[in-house]
Amino acid sequence: MDAPAPAAATPLADLQPTLDALRAAWRDRRPDAAQRRDDLARLRAVFARRLGDMADAISADFGHRARPESLIADGMTVLSEIDALRRHLRGWMRPRRVGAGWRLWPARAEVRHVPLGVVGVIAPWNYPVNLALIPLATAIAAGNHVYLKPSEHTPRSSAFLRELLAEVFPPGRVAVALGDADVGAAFAGLPFDHLVFTGSTAVGRKVMAAAAPNLTPLTLELGGKSPAIVCPDYPLDKAAARLVTGKLFNAGQTCIAPDYVLVDAARRDALVEALRYEVRGRYADAGVRAADYTHIVSDAQHARLTGLLDDARARGLTVLPLLDEVSGARALAPTVVVDPDDDAAVMREEIFGPILPVIAYRSLDAAIAFVEARERPLALYPFGERAQAEAVLARIVPGGVTVNDTLLHFAANRLPFGGVGPSGMGAYHGRAGFDAMTKALPVLWQSRIAVTDWLRPPYARIAKLVDLLAR
Known part of the structure; x- marks a missing residue:
């Protein structure tokens, strides 16, 4: 139809x-x-x-x-x-x-x-x-x-x-x-x-x-810039797979999509490669790209997203398309921006598209402090074993959380969904x-007999009752 x-x-x-x-x-x-x-x-x-x-x-x-x-x-x-x-x-x-x-x-x-x-x-x-x-x-x-x-x-x-x-x-x-x-x-x-x-x-x-x-x-x-934090103890291949799912579903046009990812500095480049591997494994076939890769909703949104990438290139940042080719007038290739500074447009605006900044951190405490210094996000995605994930949850107050995955807390009917600030x-x-x-x-259903029947002047006659109620 x-x-x-x-x-x-x-x-x-x-x-x-x-x-x-x-x-x-x-x-x-x-x-x-x-x-x-x-x-x-x-x-x-x-x-x-x-x-x-x-x-x-x-x-x-x-x-x-x-x-x-x-x-x-x-x-x-x-x-x-x-x-x-x-x-x-x-x-x-x-x-x-x-x-x-x-x-x-x-x-x-x-x-x-x-x-x-x-x-x-x-x-x-x-x-x-x-x-x-x-x-x-x-x-x-x-x-x-x-x-x-x-x-x-x-x-x-x-x-x-x-x-x-x-x-x-x-x-x-x-x-x-x-x-x-x-x-x-x-x-x-x-x-x-x-x-x-x-x-x-x-x-x-x-x-x-x-x-x-x-x-x-x-x-x-x-909205807001919903962060993912990959803790040092978490496998990169699994994190990359779940980040790609959350980021590229609906071409990233999701209010709770991971907006940027923080990873320990020693594994930053390895995460970028793991993301590239995941994307190419899913969309290498041209027929799959044509059928399964969602386009950007409008020319204006497409222009805004390409503007974010132009700004990153103008700043000398590393901008890595994860696919060599996508078809369609408003299709935008999945792209990683490596270690953008705070003034970069991808870090000032909510992205709402298939662009993912990857930022290295020195320590997990530094990563948590990075998120704490910004406005409270709609979603938070810690990837880590229980102790490190709990360390993240103990300090950051987001709208909602999925641990070791992305997006799924929205689909849990018994979990309230909402933001903060x-x-x-x-x-x-x-x-x-x-x-x-x-x-x-x-x-309040009052009885036919109630204490209020006696609560009236002269109060001297019910002084003991008043003392009892005021305990």
């Missing part, structure tokens, strides 16, 4: 009325457990049936994207998350009894997770379906209605999402806004009950500013997302 054609932008004047309609529908009939489970089941069924359409749309947007990467990253992850949400939903919805404390005896206390209302979702272009549907499904599981703004940089994927969601949900439950940065800015300024944004740190700051007048609660999944705030996936998109409502 051909990818859907890009659709017309949503008029700015329609944004607030659409939000109002979603909120009115939610207030009229708040989704109960049965409706939430049914919504998720229908979403899963229709999405599973249309995985091929999804892959076609994404590939058309990228110029070429390896089909297995779309099926894994934008297909499997969504299906797995929906399955986890449906499996745990009743338990998460159940009120949780907590102790009220002896001072309030015989009152009872509980916490209920109640839906917020309408959740806004602003999704990026790099995983245009995954990063739209996982927060959307989580919001549905939490009992909310959803207003989605997909990326304008992947217009066919956005059109696919609108078609898919119109097939699954009535318009009062899920709506989709399409358009460019102006639509996105107006969308971020709407008075949502919660807003989920995934994208760059720079745009995240703008989203936070737009949401501030409404005091809209935010989940911000941002410039790499984001809040978290979702599994229970963390359900909690973020509900209100933890405290409820």
